[in-house]
Amino acid sequence: MTELQLVFIELYAVMGLLLLVHIPAVSCTSLKEYRLNNGLVILPSVFPPSDFKLIRELSKDLCKNSLRKETNSLARGRLGSRIAKESKLHELFTDGSILSRIERVTGRGENRLVAPRDFPLEIRKYVKGAHMPFHYDEQLYKKPQIEFVYTVENSSDSYTCWVDARGETQKVRTEPNSMICIQAATVSHAVTPLKRGERVIIKGLAIDEGVGILDEKAFKEALQTYL
Numbered sequence: 001m002t003e004l005q006l007v008f009i010e011l012y013a014v015m016g017l018l019l020l021v022h023i024p025a026v027s028c029t030s031l032k033e034y035r036l037n038n039g040l041v042i043l044p045s046v047f048p049p050s051d052f053k054l055i056r057e058l059s060k061d062l063c064k065n066s067l068r069k070e071t072n073s074l075a076r077g078r079l080g081s082r083i084a085k086e087s088k089l090h091e092l093f094t095d096g097s098i099l100s101r102i103e104r105v106t107g108r109g110e111n112r113l114v115a116p117r118d119f120p121l122e123i124r125k126y127v128k129g130a131h132m133p134f135h136y137d138e139q140l141y142k143k144p145q146i147e148f149v150y151t152v153e154n155s156s157d158s159y160t161c162w163v164d165a166r167g168e169t170q171k172v173r174t175e176p177n178s179m180i181c182i183q184a185a186t187v188s189h190a191v192t193p194l195k196r197g198e199r200v201i202i203k204g205l206a207i208d209e210g211v212g213i214l215d216e217k218a219f220k221e222a223l224q225t226y227l
Helices: 031-036 049-065 088-093 096-106 215-223
Strands: 008-013 017-022 041-043 075-083 120-136 146-155 160-163 170-173 177-185 190-191 197-210
Touching: 031 041, 031 096, 049 088, 049 120, 049 146, 049 197, 075 088, 088 120, 088 197, 096 146, 096 177, 146 190
Parallel strands: none
Antiparallel strands: 008 017, 041 177, 075 120, 120 190, 120 197, 146 177, 146 197, 160 170, 160 190
């Protein structure tokens, strides 16, 4: 057995015992890899340097003044806040060029992806001890939304893990200015506990233009995280 084939198994308690398989970190940037990863793709270098610098500055201000503990969330120890619709951050992450890029790598361009008007963009911060157990993102719209997680800062030792189409567990340490796109209800994924450092992310949705809400009650519950 080669070194790359070795699999180390670690048990940790997050809402019961979860089995986490440690294998080499991967990079997946194409539509083919999106499908192989069961509906997950990683985009590197999402914004040009000038925009990335601005995102870091604006995020730093929000982290200093606006974060609160989450409620009604699977995540443990995570802080966050909604991002105002009139803000520059919101403008950057709902820009058509970003959404078009998501369309291309997910194969979801048949009805054009748009930013939902009824669901907020959020900033989130993982600190020491924070984590999220394996889960599927709840489908909120009649066609599963694409949930994107953009890494602003990451000085942590934490990994994002997911189960691919072969049933194998993959992991990656997300780099600043990269974005993970995940189709709701299809990919089991998790964030391992931070033992050091911090990780700041911006999370949003991309939906098919004109698509309706799947379940009004579940949708309202999903909006309760920072209320």
